[in-house]
Amino acid sequence: xxxxxxxxxxxxxxxxxxxxxxxxxxxxxxxxxxxxxxxxxxxxxxxxxxxxxxxxxxxxxxxxxxxxxxxxxxxxxxxxxxxxxxxxxxxxxxxxxxxxxxxxxxxxxxxxxxxxxxxxxxxxxxxxxxxxxxxxxxxxxxxxxxxxxxxxxxxxxxxxxxxxxxxxxxxxxxxxxxxxxxxxxxxxxxxxxxxxxxxxxxxxxxxxxxxxxxxxxxxxxxxxxxxxxxxxxxxxxxxxxxxxxxxxxxxxxxxxxxxxxxxxxxxxxxxx
Numbered sequence: 001x002x003x004x005x006x007x008x009x010x011x012x013x014x015x016x017x018x019x020x021x022x023x024x025x026x027x028x029x030x031x032x033x034x035x036x037x038x039x040x041x042x043x044x045x046x047x048x049x050x051x052x053x054x055x056x057x058x059x060x061x062x063x064x065x066x067x068x069x070x071x072x073x074x075x076x077x078x079x080x081x082x083x084x085x086x087x088x089x090x091x092x093x094x095x096x097x098x099x100x101x102x103x104x105x106x107x108x109x110x111x112x113x114x115x116x117x118x119x120x121x122x123x124x125x126x127x128x129x130x131x132x133x134x135x136x137x138x139x140x141x142x143x144x145x146x147x148x149x150x151x152x153x154x155x156x157x158x159x160x161x162x163x164x165x166x167x168x169x170x171x172x173x174x175x176x177x178x179x180x181x182x183x184x185x186x187x188x189x190x191x192x193x194x195x196x197x198x199x200x201x202x203x204x205x206x207x208x209x210x211x212x213x214x215x216x217x218x219x220x221x222x223x224x225x226x227x228x229x230x231x232x233x234x235x236x237x238x239x240x241x242x243x244x245x246x247x248x249x250x251x252x253x254x255x256x257x258x259x260x261x262x263x264x265x266x267x268x269x270x271x272x
Contacts, residue, residue, distance in 0.1 A: 047152045052080045055115050059102055062148060064141045071127040071145060072102045073153075074114045079123065085156040087265060088123040090146065092164030092171040094190075094252075098129045108252040109165065113261075121265065122161075125149055135164065135171025136195065139178040146182055158184060158269040165189040165252050166220065169211075173228060180204045185267040187211065187260060190251050192220040194228045200235045208267045209239035212254050214247035 049056055058073040079086055089110045097104040105111055105126040114120045127145060129135055150157060162183045164172040169191030176186045180203035189212045213225045222243065229241045244251055254260060
């Protein structure tokens with residue numbers, strides 16, 4: 001009798017233990033499932049653009065942390081007739097184009113070039129910096145802008161490029177240093193006193209970079225761009241640096257050179 005009672009007690013203990021083990025397992029499974037779901041990217045809302053025989057412009061506004069910027073998007077006519085993902089250039093203009101008039105950001109740069117060529121193989125994103133403000137103070141809102149545009153349109157997230165001239169060149173260095181995860185390659189042009197980081201992100205060190213500067217630039221002395229290029233090389237980076245002989249600060253003509261766009265498209269985050 002005592003032996004049978006002992007067996008019954010033993011079986012009860014085993015059954016109860018198995019029940020609690022299963023409960024713990026189920027709970028962990030649910031937690032893991034929730035973690036996996038929360039780590040997946042937000043669903044994309046693709047905005048349709050009607051087929052067109054010319055480029056298409058889209059305008060928008062984004063506000064974050066009491067900062068507001070307006071922006072222009074330019075799509076090639078070819079984009080409107082395809083369903084594939086497209087590379088994109090984020091363009092940061094110079095000081096003379098700041099303000100509240102988006103027409104200004106089309107005066108030069110990839111925005112101008114994109115509207116001259118129906119076969120331009122990039123989407124161009126061009127935010128406008130408010131009057132008397134600077135790009136290096138806007139890394140978070142620019143990152144938020146990228147996130148918003150990436151959700152709306154067919155953009156190849158491994159082929160996003162960053163460029164800018166003058167204060168936009170300084171902004172290019174600054175944004176790439178703070179958010180290198182977005183970009184496959186960058187091209188700062190005539191950067192005004194770029195800030196040399198105290199610590200370098202590994203993604204930034206390995207990033208393909210092609211910088212340009214005028215030899216006789218009196219607004220943004222060549223030595224300042226040389227300093228950040230030298231600092232990056234000392235960290236193990238290998239940026240390409242083109243000094244344009246006998247030229248000053250206004251070297252936005254670089255954006256009319258197809259070689260720059262061929263260089264961009266040759267890089268992706270996957271092949272860096």
